[in-house]
Amino acid sequence: GESVGLHLPTLSVQEGDNSIINCAYSNSASDYFIWYKQESGKGPQFIIDIRSNMDKRQGQRVTVLLNKTVKHLSLQIAATQPGDSAVYFCAERNRDDKIIFGKGTRLHILP
């Protein structure tokens, strides 16, 4: 199948601190890069996306940064809360309009 999902790294962050989740993508021709959040027992939920012609986009408490030079995508969550505990996936939309998911990162919030 098509996926870059191998191991599941874990990021532990103190409640109230900022979280930064990183992702490397593979396809330079992808035009949208997306972040999804998956809570236990649920399907992934869209958080934010960014077009390939942008470097930064901000949402509510979240910021996505795109570095096309090194094919790197990051998600910043400000003032992390217990409800942010989940697995986060990056995804990219390729030329065929296929949305391919990358590695997941488990975000663990420390009290």
Added chain:
Amino acid sequence: KAGVTQTPRYLIKTRGQQVTLSCSPISGHRSVSWYQQTPGQGLQFLFEYFSETQRNKGNFPGRFSGRQFSNSRSEMNVSTLELGDSALYLCASRPDRGLTGELFFGEGSRLTVL
């Protein structure tokens, strides 16, 4: 507005059997995609249907098939089940193709093959 609905939520099958999973997209959404999620491989794209036509396909064997009906509801079928087919099968819909990358996921059908 109701979300994406998948049935059944859980099912257990034995090797060699076949299974059919159903997905009802959000009303008005014409595109339905299917993904297989396993701990070791993450989320893998199976296929996408749009207006009853398969528009995209992942790298899965022919045992995995799907279809979409005129009301946009979709089914996927897995024949001759293998142990490795045990997974969470996720359906996602979106209004149309060619917009952004936002997919609306259901809660999945968890298949266990014994």
